[in-house]
Amino acid sequence: MIKQEALRITPPPEKLSYDDILRGKVNKYKNIRYNSDFTNRYYGRRAFTLAEVLITLGIIGVVAALTIPSLIAHQREQETVAKLKKHYQTLSNAYLMAVNENGPILNWGITADSTGLTLVAKNLKKQLKINEDCGLTIDNNCAPGDKGQFKDLKGNVRTESFANETYYNFRQVDGTAVAIRVIDPVCTSNNDACFEYYVDLNGSREPNTLGKDIFYFRIYGNDKILPVGTGYSPKTPGWQSCNPKTGEGWYCTAWVIFKENMDYLHCASELDWNGKSSCK
Numbered sequence: 001m002i003k004q005e006a007l008r009i010t011p012p013p014e015k016l017s018y019d020d021i022l023r024g025k026v027n028k029y030k031n032i033r034y035n036s037d038f039t040n041r042y043y044g045r046r047a048f049t050l051a052e053v054l055i056t057l058g059i060i061g062v063v064a065a066l067t068i069p070s071l072i073a074h075q076r077e078q079e080t081v082a083k084l085k086k087h088y089q090t091l092s093n094a095y096l097m098a099v100n101e102n103g104p105i106l107n108w109g110i111t112a113d114s115t116g117l118t119l120v121a122k123n124l125k126k127q128l129k130i131n132e133d134c135g136l137t138i139d140n141n142c143a144p145g146d147k148g149q150f151k152d153l154k155g156n157v158r159t160e161s162f163a164n165e166t167y168y169n170f171r172q173v174d175g176t177a178v179a180i181r182v183i184d185p186v187c188t189s190n191n192d193a194c195f196e197y198y199v200d201l202n203g204s205r206e207p208n209t210l211g212k213d214i215f216y217f218r219i220y221g222n223d224k225i226l227p228v229g230t231g232y233s234p235k236t237p238g239w240q241s242c243n244p245k246t247g248e249g250w251y252c253t254a255w256v257i258f259k260e261n262m263d264y265l266h267c268a269s270e271l272d273w274n275g276k277s278s279c280k
Contacts, residue, residue: 077262083201084215084256087176091197091217092225094127101126104223105194110185114165117182120195121168124180132171134163142169144177144200145208153211153242153249162198175203187221194219196228211242211249211264215256229254234264234271243268 102108102123110116114136125133134142140163141147148163162179163169169179177200187194198216200208207213219225229251234242241247242255242264256262259277267279 077265080201080213080262081256081260084199084253085260087199087201088217088225088227088257090128094124095219095223095225097127098123099223105219106188106221110182110194112182112185116185117166117168117180117195120182121170121180125170129173130170131173131175134169134171136165136168137163138165139163140169141204142171142177143167144169144179144198144214146204148179149208150200150214151207151209153209153244153247153252155209155244156248167198171203176201177203183218190220190222190224192221194221197225209249211244211252212262215253216250217253227253227257230258231273233273233275234268241268245269 099105108119108123110120117136121135132142134140139147143161143163144150145162148161148167148169149157150162151157167179167181169177171177179198180195181198182195183193185194186192196216196218198214200214202213205213216228217225218228229240229242232240232242232251232254234247234252234255237243237246239248240250242249242252244265245268247268252262252264255264255271255273261278263277263279264271270276270279
């Protein structure tokens with residue numbers, strides 16, 4: 001027979017007040033003690049003072065001011081590298097198609113005057129996507145730089161201009177401004193450049209500077225297209241150097257394409273074509 005005590009219903013646990021919970025009063029039926037850390041967390045901890053918050057924000061601001069500009073500059077440089085490499089590929093393909101259609105450049109009948117320059121431009125333009133054709137006009141909006149005016153890598157404004165009768169100018173659909181100039185209409189040697197091909201990757205927008213957004217290529221008598229400055233080290237002194245302190249920036253194109261960086265803007269004196277190729 002079941003004892004009557006076994007049928008008794010265990011009485012409910014006593015009701016605990018909020019203060020009892022905060023003090024960690026023992027629940028005698030479940031033998032569980034409420035964590036007293038709750039009390040410490042909300043009642044025993046001192047909040048940050050206004051001065052501490054302002055100091056922390058100031059430190060964060062200083063770190064951001066030191067790092068964010070360099071990160072943005074690096075990102076823009078990488079975008080320039082990608083654009084220049086893409087344009088090199090586009091130009092190479094266009095020139096290859098022009099050769100297939102018109103024969104080797106030595107058979108184009110180039111002359112050292114505006115007629116020869118127009119002929120070169122005509123053969124290339126057919127293979128490129130052109131948005132605006134300014135031709136040989138002076139002070140036009142198609143030329144690299146700001147209407148043909150540009151700066152060298154040291155920041156000096158150049159006296160020469162791309163917008164004159166010795167350059168043929170046009171603008172591509174991606175905004176790239178182009179200037180073509182005939183160098184040697186004969187160019188029978190593999191080392192002789194027939195003409196030069198200048199590009200301003202972002203058109204008339206700043207910085208309009210050699211080695212930053214203006215670069216150029218040479219097309220040779222053996223139908224090769226080479227970025228100017230191949231094999232040339234930024235640390236090598238000279239007016240054509242990619243050293244912002246000593247050079248004008250004419251020979252930066254090859255470095256950007258083959259080394260895939262613009263670190264000569266930061267540590268040119270350390271960079272060697274056959275050695276160190278970045279600031280890191």
